[in-house]
Amino acid sequence: MHIHAYEKLWLALSIVLILALIGTVTYGAVGPGVAMVADSQSTVDPGALDEDDRFSEPRVEQVGENEYEAYVVAYQFGFEPTPIVVPANSTVTLHITSRDVIHGFGVAGTSANAMAVPGEVSEITVETDEPTEYGIVCNEYCGAGHHVMEGKINVVSQSEFEDRGGDSE
Amino acid sequence: MGQSEAVNPPTDDVGGEGDEFDPIGTLTLIGIYFAILVLAWVYIYFIEFLGRDLVVVG
Secondary structure, three states, X not given: XXXXXXXXXXXXXXXHHXXXXXXXXXXXXXXXXXXXXXXXXXXXXXXXXXXXXXXXXXXXXXXXXXXXXXXXXXXXXEEEOOOEEEEOOOEEEEEEEEOOOOEEEEEOOXXXXXXXXXXXXXXXXXXXXXXXXXXXXXXXXXXXXXXHOEEEEEEEXXXXXXXXXXXXX | OHHHHHHHHHHHHHHOOOOOOXXXXXXXXXXXXXXXXXXXXXXXXXXXXXXXOOOOOO
């Protein structure tokens, strides 16, 4: 069978393109360490979050040097705590759940995005840089007040975090 | 007879060199599409996705 030279060329380029797409995603996972939300977290009773160790008191707590855990509850129509105050230049693991219906947890203008599902805990780890302020939006339709459902993440300097967070430890 | 002769010669030509069919315009167009696709992917993945704050790492 005769295959035209041009056809061979674009067959080869197609294969190169497929390999490049797979390669970049592999690079993202291996190099910068991009990860997905896993199902490794134990489930919670969405009707009894106030009795749960993790979510009875939505908060940010320090778990290691420069490592923080935030426990976030989404509800109709907002997020607790608000704002979520975390220190700059640190690693923050967010544990997100919902106490009523499915919500979204999208940090506007960033790559951080998860779902808040009643009974399930979404865990995402991010690294903060400079002090700044991010908006959180719900990106799953959750009811009549969906369009006003928002939250905030305030990234503050280490010293300001210690000033504010003295009571949480 | 006449029919089979009319059909056979082109088959021989295609089996030969194939240089007469030279769709350079199509090649150029696909080349441009390919370049747009590669540039768009590089922009979306490396600049828009990995370049923004709060990349999920765990």
